[in-house]
Amino acid sequence: MKTSALPYWLAFAAAVGALYAGFTLYRHEQARQAQIAAEEEISLPPLTDFELTKSDGTPFRSADMKGKVWVTTFFFSTCPGSCTRLNQNIKYLTSLDEVADADWVSISVDPETDTLPVLAAKAKELNADPERWVFCRGDFDDVRRIAHDYLHVGGVSLKGHNDFAVIIDKQGEIAGMFNAVSTQESKKGLEIIKRELAKEYVPAKEPEATPSTSSVQQDEVVLAPRGAK
Known part of the structure:
Protein backbone atom coordinates (compact mmCIF):
# COMPACT_ATOMS: atom_id res chain seq x y z
CA MET A 1 0.00 0.00 0.00
CA LYS A 2 1.34 3.41 -0.95
CA THR A 3 1.99 5.78 1.92
CA SER A 4 -0.06 8.51 0.19
CA ALA A 5 -3.18 6.30 0.24
CA LEU A 6 -2.90 5.53 3.94
CA PRO A 7 -4.76 8.64 5.19
CA TYR A 8 -7.71 7.83 2.93
CA TRP A 9 -7.95 4.26 4.24
CA LEU A 10 -7.71 5.50 7.80
CA ALA A 11 -10.48 8.02 7.14
CA PHE A 12 -12.61 5.30 5.55
CA ALA A 13 -12.07 2.97 8.51
CA ALA A 14 -12.96 5.78 10.92
CA ALA A 15 -16.17 6.51 8.98
CA VAL A 16 -17.16 2.83 9.00
CA GLY A 17 -16.46 2.65 12.73
CA ALA A 18 -18.57 5.73 13.36
CA LEU A 19 -21.44 4.32 11.34
CA TYR A 20 -21.28 1.01 13.23
CA ALA A 21 -21.18 2.81 16.57
CA GLY A 22 -24.14 4.94 15.56
CA PHE A 23 -26.11 1.88 14.44
CA THR A 24 -25.32 0.09 17.72
CA LEU A 25 -26.52 3.09 19.72
CA TYR A 26 -29.67 3.22 17.61
CA ARG A 27 -30.42 -0.46 18.29
CA HIS A 28 -29.85 0.03 22.02
CA GLU A 29 -32.18 3.03 22.01
CA GLN A 30 -34.84 1.06 20.14
CA ALA A 31 -34.61 -1.74 22.70
CA ARG A 32 -34.82 0.77 25.55
CA GLN A 33 -37.91 2.41 24.05
CA ALA A 34 -39.51 -1.01 23.55
CA GLN A 35 -38.85 -1.86 27.21
CA ILE A 36 -40.41 1.42 28.33
CA ALA A 37 -43.43 0.76 26.13
CA ALA A 38 -43.82 -2.75 27.55
CA GLU A 39 -43.70 -1.43 31.11
CA GLU A 40 -46.36 1.14 30.24
CA GLU A 41 -48.57 -1.58 28.76
CA ILE A 42 -48.24 -3.80 31.81
CA SER A 43 -49.52 -0.99 34.03
CA LEU A 44 -52.75 -0.69 32.00
CA PRO A 45 -55.94 -2.63 32.80
CA PRO A 46 -56.20 -6.12 31.22
CA LEU A 47 -57.52 -6.12 27.65
CA THR A 48 -60.16 -8.84 27.30
CA ASP A 49 -61.64 -7.85 23.92
CA PHE A 50 -60.67 -5.40 21.22
CA LYS A 199 -63.18 -29.27 18.29
CA GLU A 200 -66.74 -28.40 19.22
CA TYR A 201 -67.57 -24.89 20.33
CA VAL A 202 -69.10 -24.77 23.81
CA PRO A 203 -70.67 -21.35 24.48
CA ALA A 204 -69.98 -19.95 27.91
CA LYS A 205 -72.91 -20.30 30.27
CA GLU A 206 -74.69 -17.11 31.20
CA PRO A 207 -74.73 -16.48 34.96
CA GLU A 208 -78.06 -17.27 36.53
CA ALA A 209 -80.13 -14.23 37.33
CA THR A 210 -80.89 -13.67 41.00
CA PRO A 211 -84.32 -12.32 41.97
CA SER A 212 -84.31 -8.63 42.71
CA THR A 213 -85.36 -7.22 46.06
CA SER A 214 -88.47 -5.70 44.54
CA SER A 215 -89.63 -9.02 43.08
CA VAL A 216 -89.10 -10.77 46.40
CA GLN A 217 -91.11 -8.13 48.16
CA GLN A 218 -93.85 -8.46 45.56
CA ASP A 219 -93.98 -12.23 46.04
CA GLU A 220 -94.19 -11.74 49.78
CA VAL A 221 -97.14 -9.39 49.34
CA VAL A 222 -98.91 -11.85 47.06
CA LEU A 223 -98.33 -14.76 49.42
CA ALA A 224 -99.18 -12.92 52.63
CA PRO A 225 -102.33 -14.19 54.42
CA ARG A 226 -105.43 -12.15 53.77
CA GLY A 227 -105.97 -9.65 56.54
CA ALA A 228 -102.33 -9.66 57.63
CA LYS A 229 -100.98 -6.29 58.75
Missing part, protein backbone atom coordinates in the same frame (compact mmCIF):
# COMPACT_ATOMS: atom_id res chain seq x y z
CA GLU A 51 -62.01 -3.66 18.14
CA LEU A 52 -60.18 -2.56 14.98
CA THR A 53 -61.29 -1.34 11.56
CA LYS A 54 -61.12 -3.58 8.48
CA SER A 55 -59.98 -2.31 5.10
CA ASP A 56 -63.59 -2.00 3.95
CA GLY A 57 -64.37 0.35 6.85
CA THR A 58 -66.40 -2.15 8.88
CA PRO A 59 -65.42 -3.04 12.46
CA PHE A 60 -63.50 -6.14 13.42
CA ARG A 61 -64.41 -7.22 16.95
CA SER A 62 -62.64 -10.05 18.71
CA ALA A 63 -65.84 -10.79 20.63
CA ASP A 64 -67.58 -11.61 17.33
CA MET A 65 -65.06 -14.37 16.61
CA LYS A 66 -66.31 -16.74 19.31
CA GLY A 67 -67.05 -20.11 17.73
CA LYS A 68 -64.38 -19.58 15.06
CA VAL A 69 -60.70 -20.45 14.76
CA TRP A 70 -58.64 -17.46 13.64
CA VAL A 71 -55.00 -16.60 13.18
CA THR A 72 -53.45 -13.16 13.70
CA THR A 73 -50.19 -11.67 12.43
CA PHE A 74 -48.67 -8.17 12.37
CA PHE A 75 -47.22 -6.40 9.34
CA PHE A 76 -46.99 -3.03 7.58
CA SER A 77 -47.38 -2.25 3.89
CA THR A 78 -43.98 -0.60 3.38
CA CYS A 79 -42.04 -3.32 5.21
CA PRO A 80 -38.69 -3.91 3.47
CA GLY A 81 -38.07 -7.14 5.37
CA SER A 82 -39.97 -10.32 6.15
CA CYS A 83 -43.54 -9.04 5.59
CA THR A 84 -43.53 -10.13 1.95
CA ARG A 85 -42.63 -13.70 2.82
CA LEU A 86 -45.00 -13.63 5.80
CA ASN A 87 -48.00 -12.58 3.70
CA GLN A 88 -47.12 -14.93 0.84
CA ASN A 89 -47.00 -17.80 3.32
CA ILE A 90 -50.39 -16.83 4.74
CA LYS A 91 -51.74 -16.65 1.19
CA TYR A 92 -50.60 -20.25 0.69
CA LEU A 93 -52.11 -21.41 3.98
CA THR A 94 -55.46 -19.80 3.17
CA SER A 95 -55.56 -21.81 -0.05
CA LEU A 96 -55.49 -25.17 1.75
CA ASP A 97 -58.85 -26.94 1.86
CA GLU A 98 -58.01 -28.62 5.17
CA VAL A 99 -58.08 -25.27 6.99
CA ALA A 100 -60.66 -23.55 4.80
CA ASP A 101 -62.82 -22.76 7.84
CA ALA A 102 -60.09 -20.78 9.61
CA ASP A 103 -60.01 -16.98 9.43
CA TRP A 104 -56.90 -14.81 9.16
CA VAL A 105 -56.39 -11.31 10.55
CA SER A 106 -53.43 -9.12 9.53
CA ILE A 107 -52.93 -6.06 11.77
CA SER A 108 -50.86 -3.05 10.68
CA VAL A 109 -48.16 -1.68 12.96
CA ASP A 110 -47.99 1.52 10.90
CA PRO A 111 -51.56 2.87 10.97
CA GLU A 112 -50.53 6.36 9.86
CA THR A 113 -49.31 5.01 6.52
CA ASP A 114 -51.66 2.05 6.27
CA THR A 115 -54.92 3.86 5.69
CA LEU A 116 -58.01 1.91 4.70
CA PRO A 117 -57.36 2.39 0.94
CA VAL A 118 -53.76 1.21 1.39
CA LEU A 119 -54.93 -1.90 3.24
CA ALA A 120 -57.59 -2.54 0.60
CA ALA A 121 -54.90 -2.33 -2.10
CA LYS A 122 -52.71 -4.78 -0.16
CA ALA A 123 -55.61 -7.22 0.16
CA LYS A 124 -56.25 -6.95 -3.59
CA GLU A 125 -52.55 -7.43 -4.35
CA LEU A 126 -52.58 -10.68 -2.35
CA ASN A 127 -55.95 -11.74 -3.78
CA ALA A 128 -57.18 -12.19 -0.20
CA ASP A 129 -60.69 -13.57 0.27
CA PRO A 130 -62.43 -10.81 2.31
CA GLU A 131 -64.60 -13.43 4.00
CA ARG A 132 -61.55 -15.26 5.37
CA TRP A 133 -58.56 -12.91 5.40
CA VAL A 134 -58.97 -9.33 6.62
CA PHE A 135 -56.52 -6.46 6.97
CA CYS A 136 -57.05 -4.18 9.95
CA ARG A 137 -55.80 -0.95 11.45
CA GLY A 138 -56.35 1.00 14.66
CA ASP A 139 -54.61 3.52 16.90
CA PHE A 140 -51.04 2.38 17.39
CA ASP A 141 -51.33 2.35 21.18
CA ASP A 142 -54.31 0.02 20.84
CA VAL A 143 -52.42 -2.24 18.42
CA ARG A 144 -49.49 -2.44 20.83
CA ARG A 145 -51.79 -3.39 23.70
CA ILE A 146 -53.49 -6.03 21.55
CA ALA A 147 -50.11 -7.63 20.86
CA HIS A 148 -48.97 -7.50 24.47
CA ASP A 149 -52.15 -7.88 26.52
CA TYR A 150 -54.53 -9.92 24.35
CA LEU A 151 -52.33 -12.03 22.08
CA HIS A 152 -49.36 -12.25 24.50
CA VAL A 153 -46.93 -12.14 21.59
CA GLY A 154 -45.23 -8.78 22.18
CA GLY A 155 -42.48 -7.58 19.89
CA VAL A 156 -44.59 -4.80 18.40
CA SER A 157 -43.26 -1.28 17.89
CA LEU A 158 -43.98 1.40 15.32
CA LYS A 159 -43.02 -0.26 12.01
CA GLY A 160 -41.67 -3.19 14.00
CA HIS A 161 -42.99 -6.66 14.75
CA ASN A 162 -41.99 -10.29 14.98
CA ASP A 163 -43.17 -12.95 12.53
CA PHE A 164 -45.27 -15.04 14.91
CA ALA A 165 -48.81 -16.04 14.01
CA VAL A 166 -51.15 -16.44 16.99
CA ILE A 167 -53.89 -19.06 16.77
CA ILE A 168 -57.12 -18.28 18.67
CA ASP A 169 -59.49 -21.19 19.32
CA LYS A 170 -63.30 -21.26 19.22
CA GLN A 171 -63.51 -20.33 22.90
CA GLY A 172 -61.46 -17.19 22.32
CA GLU A 173 -58.32 -18.59 23.96
CA ILE A 174 -54.78 -18.76 22.55
CA ALA A 175 -54.25 -22.26 21.17
CA GLY A 176 -50.67 -21.80 19.98
CA MET A 177 -48.15 -19.71 18.05
CA PHE A 178 -45.79 -20.38 15.16
CA ASN A 179 -43.20 -18.53 13.12
CA ALA A 180 -45.15 -17.75 9.96
CA VAL A 181 -42.08 -17.27 7.75
CA SER A 182 -40.69 -20.69 8.63
CA THR A 183 -41.88 -23.64 6.52
CA GLN A 184 -41.25 -26.12 9.33
CA GLU A 185 -42.97 -23.95 11.94
CA SER A 186 -45.91 -23.32 9.61
CA LYS A 187 -46.44 -27.07 9.29
CA LYS A 188 -46.70 -27.27 13.09
CA GLY A 189 -49.10 -24.32 13.09
CA LEU A 190 -51.20 -26.01 10.44
CA GLU A 191 -51.63 -29.07 12.67
CA ILE A 192 -52.76 -26.86 15.57
CA ILE A 193 -55.31 -25.10 13.35
CA LYS A 194 -56.68 -28.44 12.10
CA ARG A 195 -56.92 -29.73 15.67
CA GLU A 196 -58.82 -26.66 16.85
CA LEU A 197 -61.18 -26.71 13.87
CA ALA A 198 -62.15 -30.27 14.78
Whole structure:
Protein backbone atom coordinates (compact mmCIF):
# COMPACT_ATOMS: atom_id res chain seq x y z
CA MET A 1 0.00 0.00 0.00
CA LYS A 2 1.34 3.41 -0.95
CA THR A 3 1.99 5.78 1.92
CA SER A 4 -0.06 8.51 0.19
CA ALA A 5 -3.18 6.30 0.24
CA LEU A 6 -2.90 5.53 3.94
CA PRO A 7 -4.76 8.64 5.19
CA TYR A 8 -7.71 7.83 2.93
CA TRP A 9 -7.95 4.26 4.24
CA LEU A 10 -7.71 5.50 7.80
CA ALA A 11 -10.48 8.02 7.14
CA PHE A 12 -12.61 5.30 5.55
CA ALA A 13 -12.07 2.97 8.51
CA ALA A 14 -12.96 5.78 10.92
CA ALA A 15 -16.17 6.51 8.98
CA VAL A 16 -17.16 2.83 9.00
CA GLY A 17 -16.46 2.65 12.73
CA ALA A 18 -18.57 5.73 13.36
CA LEU A 19 -21.44 4.32 11.34
CA TYR A 20 -21.28 1.01 13.23
CA ALA A 21 -21.18 2.81 16.57
CA GLY A 22 -24.14 4.94 15.56
CA PHE A 23 -26.11 1.88 14.44
CA THR A 24 -25.32 0.09 17.72
CA LEU A 25 -26.52 3.09 19.72
CA TYR A 26 -29.67 3.22 17.61
CA ARG A 27 -30.42 -0.46 18.29
CA HIS A 28 -29.85 0.03 22.02
CA GLU A 29 -32.18 3.03 22.01
CA GLN A 30 -34.84 1.06 20.14
CA ALA A 31 -34.61 -1.74 22.70
CA ARG A 32 -34.82 0.77 25.55
CA GLN A 33 -37.91 2.41 24.05
CA ALA A 34 -39.51 -1.01 23.55
CA GLN A 35 -38.85 -1.86 27.21
CA ILE A 36 -40.41 1.42 28.33
CA ALA A 37 -43.43 0.76 26.13
CA ALA A 38 -43.82 -2.75 27.55
CA GLU A 39 -43.70 -1.43 31.11
CA GLU A 40 -46.36 1.14 30.24
CA GLU A 41 -48.57 -1.58 28.76
CA ILE A 42 -48.24 -3.80 31.81
CA SER A 43 -49.52 -0.99 34.03
CA LEU A 44 -52.75 -0.69 32.00
CA PRO A 45 -55.94 -2.63 32.80
CA PRO A 46 -56.20 -6.12 31.22
CA LEU A 47 -57.52 -6.12 27.65
CA THR A 48 -60.16 -8.84 27.30
CA ASP A 49 -61.64 -7.85 23.92
CA PHE A 50 -60.67 -5.40 21.22
CA GLU A 51 -62.01 -3.66 18.14
CA LEU A 52 -60.18 -2.56 14.98
CA THR A 53 -61.29 -1.34 11.56
CA LYS A 54 -61.12 -3.58 8.48
CA SER A 55 -59.98 -2.31 5.10
CA ASP A 56 -63.59 -2.00 3.95
CA GLY A 57 -64.37 0.35 6.85
CA THR A 58 -66.40 -2.15 8.88
CA PRO A 59 -65.42 -3.04 12.46
CA PHE A 60 -63.50 -6.14 13.42
CA ARG A 61 -64.41 -7.22 16.95
CA SER A 62 -62.64 -10.05 18.71
CA ALA A 63 -65.84 -10.79 20.63
CA ASP A 64 -67.58 -11.61 17.33
CA MET A 65 -65.06 -14.37 16.61
CA LYS A 66 -66.31 -16.74 19.31
CA GLY A 67 -67.05 -20.11 17.73
CA LYS A 68 -64.38 -19.58 15.06
CA VAL A 69 -60.70 -20.45 14.76
CA TRP A 70 -58.64 -17.46 13.64
CA VAL A 71 -55.00 -16.60 13.18
CA THR A 72 -53.45 -13.16 13.70
CA THR A 73 -50.19 -11.67 12.43
CA PHE A 74 -48.67 -8.17 12.37
CA PHE A 75 -47.22 -6.40 9.34
CA PHE A 76 -46.99 -3.03 7.58
CA SER A 77 -47.38 -2.25 3.89
CA THR A 78 -43.98 -0.60 3.38
CA CYS A 79 -42.04 -3.32 5.21
CA PRO A 80 -38.69 -3.91 3.47
CA GLY A 81 -38.07 -7.14 5.37
CA SER A 82 -39.97 -10.32 6.15
CA CYS A 83 -43.54 -9.04 5.59
CA THR A 84 -43.53 -10.13 1.95
CA ARG A 85 -42.63 -13.70 2.82
CA LEU A 86 -45.00 -13.63 5.80
CA ASN A 87 -48.00 -12.58 3.70
CA GLN A 88 -47.12 -14.93 0.84
CA ASN A 89 -47.00 -17.80 3.32
CA ILE A 90 -50.39 -16.83 4.74
CA LYS A 91 -51.74 -16.65 1.19
CA TYR A 92 -50.60 -20.25 0.69
CA LEU A 93 -52.11 -21.41 3.98
CA THR A 94 -55.46 -19.80 3.17
CA SER A 95 -55.56 -21.81 -0.05
CA LEU A 96 -55.49 -25.17 1.75
CA ASP A 97 -58.85 -26.94 1.86
CA GLU A 98 -58.01 -28.62 5.17
CA VAL A 99 -58.08 -25.27 6.99
CA ALA A 100 -60.66 -23.55 4.80
CA ASP A 101 -62.82 -22.76 7.84
CA ALA A 102 -60.09 -20.78 9.61
CA ASP A 103 -60.01 -16.98 9.43
CA TRP A 104 -56.90 -14.81 9.16
CA VAL A 105 -56.39 -11.31 10.55
CA SER A 106 -53.43 -9.12 9.53
CA ILE A 107 -52.93 -6.06 11.77
CA SER A 108 -50.86 -3.05 10.68
CA VAL A 109 -48.16 -1.68 12.96
CA ASP A 110 -47.99 1.52 10.90
CA PRO A 111 -51.56 2.87 10.97
CA GLU A 112 -50.53 6.36 9.86
CA THR A 113 -49.31 5.01 6.52
CA ASP A 114 -51.66 2.05 6.27
CA THR A 115 -54.92 3.86 5.69
CA LEU A 116 -58.01 1.91 4.70
CA PRO A 117 -57.36 2.39 0.94
CA VAL A 118 -53.76 1.21 1.39
CA LEU A 119 -54.93 -1.90 3.24
CA ALA A 120 -57.59 -2.54 0.60
CA ALA A 121 -54.90 -2.33 -2.10
CA LYS A 122 -52.71 -4.78 -0.16
CA ALA A 123 -55.61 -7.22 0.16
CA LYS A 124 -56.25 -6.95 -3.59
CA GLU A 125 -52.55 -7.43 -4.35
CA LEU A 126 -52.58 -10.68 -2.35
CA ASN A 127 -55.95 -11.74 -3.78
CA ALA A 128 -57.18 -12.19 -0.20
CA ASP A 129 -60.69 -13.57 0.27
CA PRO A 130 -62.43 -10.81 2.31
CA GLU A 131 -64.60 -13.43 4.00
CA ARG A 132 -61.55 -15.26 5.37
CA TRP A 133 -58.56 -12.91 5.40
CA VAL A 134 -58.97 -9.33 6.62
CA PHE A 135 -56.52 -6.46 6.97
CA CYS A 136 -57.05 -4.18 9.95
CA ARG A 137 -55.80 -0.95 11.45
CA GLY A 138 -56.35 1.00 14.66
CA ASP A 139 -54.61 3.52 16.90
CA PHE A 140 -51.04 2.38 17.39
CA ASP A 141 -51.33 2.35 21.18
CA ASP A 142 -54.31 0.02 20.84
CA VAL A 143 -52.42 -2.24 18.42
CA ARG A 144 -49.49 -2.44 20.83
CA ARG A 145 -51.79 -3.39 23.70
CA ILE A 146 -53.49 -6.03 21.55
CA ALA A 147 -50.11 -7.63 20.86
CA HIS A 148 -48.97 -7.50 24.47
CA ASP A 149 -52.15 -7.88 26.52
CA TYR A 150 -54.53 -9.92 24.35
CA LEU A 151 -52.33 -12.03 22.08
CA HIS A 152 -49.36 -12.25 24.50
CA VAL A 153 -46.93 -12.14 21.59
CA GLY A 154 -45.23 -8.78 22.18
CA GLY A 155 -42.48 -7.58 19.89
CA VAL A 156 -44.59 -4.80 18.40
CA SER A 157 -43.26 -1.28 17.89
CA LEU A 158 -43.98 1.40 15.32
CA LYS A 159 -43.02 -0.26 12.01
CA GLY A 160 -41.67 -3.19 14.00
CA HIS A 161 -42.99 -6.66 14.75
CA ASN A 162 -41.99 -10.29 14.98
CA ASP A 163 -43.17 -12.95 12.53
CA PHE A 164 -45.27 -15.04 14.91
CA ALA A 165 -48.81 -16.04 14.01
CA VAL A 166 -51.15 -16.44 16.99
CA ILE A 167 -53.89 -19.06 16.77
CA ILE A 168 -57.12 -18.28 18.67
CA ASP A 169 -59.49 -21.19 19.32
CA LYS A 170 -63.30 -21.26 19.22
CA GLN A 171 -63.51 -20.33 22.90
CA GLY A 172 -61.46 -17.19 22.32
CA GLU A 173 -58.32 -18.59 23.96
CA ILE A 174 -54.78 -18.76 22.55
CA ALA A 175 -54.25 -22.26 21.17
CA GLY A 176 -50.67 -21.80 19.98
CA MET A 177 -48.15 -19.71 18.05
CA PHE A 178 -45.79 -20.38 15.16
CA ASN A 179 -43.20 -18.53 13.12
CA ALA A 180 -45.15 -17.75 9.96
CA VAL A 181 -42.08 -17.27 7.75
CA SER A 182 -40.69 -20.69 8.63
CA THR A 183 -41.88 -23.64 6.52
CA GLN A 184 -41.25 -26.12 9.33
CA GLU A 185 -42.97 -23.95 11.94
CA SER A 186 -45.91 -23.32 9.61
CA LYS A 187 -46.44 -27.07 9.29
CA LYS A 188 -46.70 -27.27 13.09
CA GLY A 189 -49.10 -24.32 13.09
CA LEU A 190 -51.20 -26.01 10.44
CA GLU A 191 -51.63 -29.07 12.67
CA ILE A 192 -52.76 -26.86 15.57
CA ILE A 193 -55.31 -25.10 13.35
CA LYS A 194 -56.68 -28.44 12.10
CA ARG A 195 -56.92 -29.73 15.67
CA GLU A 196 -58.82 -26.66 16.85
CA LEU A 197 -61.18 -26.71 13.87
CA ALA A 198 -62.15 -30.27 14.78
CA LYS A 199 -63.18 -29.27 18.29
CA GLU A 200 -66.74 -28.40 19.22
CA TYR A 201 -67.57 -24.89 20.33
CA VAL A 202 -69.10 -24.77 23.81
CA PRO A 203 -70.67 -21.35 24.48
CA ALA A 204 -69.98 -19.95 27.91
CA LYS A 205 -72.91 -20.30 30.27
CA GLU A 206 -74.69 -17.11 31.20
CA PRO A 207 -74.73 -16.48 34.96
CA GLU A 208 -78.06 -17.27 36.53
CA ALA A 209 -80.13 -14.23 37.33
CA THR A 210 -80.89 -13.67 41.00
CA PRO A 211 -84.32 -12.32 41.97
CA SER A 212 -84.31 -8.63 42.71
CA THR A 213 -85.36 -7.22 46.06
CA SER A 214 -88.47 -5.70 44.54
CA SER A 215 -89.63 -9.02 43.08
CA VAL A 216 -89.10 -10.77 46.40
CA GLN A 217 -91.11 -8.13 48.16
CA GLN A 218 -93.85 -8.46 45.56
CA ASP A 219 -93.98 -12.23 46.04
CA GLU A 220 -94.19 -11.74 49.78
CA VAL A 221 -97.14 -9.39 49.34
CA VAL A 222 -98.91 -11.85 47.06
CA LEU A 223 -98.33 -14.76 49.42
CA ALA A 224 -99.18 -12.92 52.63
CA PRO A 225 -102.33 -14.19 54.42
CA ARG A 226 -105.43 -12.15 53.77
CA GLY A 227 -105.97 -9.65 56.54
CA ALA A 228 -102.33 -9.66 57.63
CA LYS A 229 -100.98 -6.29 58.75
